[in-house]
Amino acid sequence: MGFRVDIDSWFIFSILFISGMSLFMIGYIVFPYLIRKRQMNRIEFRYIRKKNQYEQLEKRAIEREISNLELRNQVLETDLSKSLQDILKSDLNTLKVISFYSDFEKVYPDFNDSLSKKVPNITPHEVKICSLIRMKLTAKEISRIMNVTPASVNKARYRIRKKITLDTKEDLDLFIANI
Numbered sequence: 249m250g251f252r253v254d255i256d257s258w259f260i261f262s263i264l265f266i267s268g269m270s271l272f273m274i275g276y277i278v279f280p281y282l283i284r285k286r287q288m289n290r291i292e293f294r295y296i297r298k299k300n301q302y303e304q305l306e307k308r309a310i311e312r313e314i315s316n317l318e319l320r321n322q323v324l325e326t327d328l329s330k331s332l333q334d335i336l337k338s339d340l341n342t343l344k345v346i347s348f349y350s351d352f353e354k355v356y357p358d359f360n361d362s363l364s365k366k367v368p369n370i371t372p373h374e375v376k377i378c379s380l381i382r383m384k385l386t387a388k389e390i391s392r393i394m395n396v397t398p399a400s401v402n403k404a405r406y407r408i409r410k411k412i413t414l415d416t417k418e419d420l421d422l423f424i425a426n427i
Contacts, residue, residue: 377390380393
């Protein structure tokens, strides 16, 4: 039996076969690539969305913590003022004075450090006077708490002004309040 293949039809068949195989190979490579790319875009979108949700939750937690700290600080300030008034009204109990200074440290934790940085050669006695000045007490009230005369408090204020090198026009109370 003589089976003859026409060269033109064989050429067309070969081109169609090679084109079909090429399309199949391209489809075999391109479709998984496109599917993976779409999946990666979905994963990236989920990651970004979760990251934004996490940042919002973190921001809310920080805001809640700040508000709680502000409330605690207000409570401590009122307690500090009450303890100060109790000290002024009652006879001077050294335990109450010591507890006042520890409460002052809780309300203003960076006060002593920043004061020591601004005035490096300040004594502990002057730091106590500055903390009482920060509470807006008069020289008479400070003298009563520290068990000294008002003149001694005024001299201490003068020495503190000299150490800080404040002009006569500048207010010591304002300087200490800004620390």
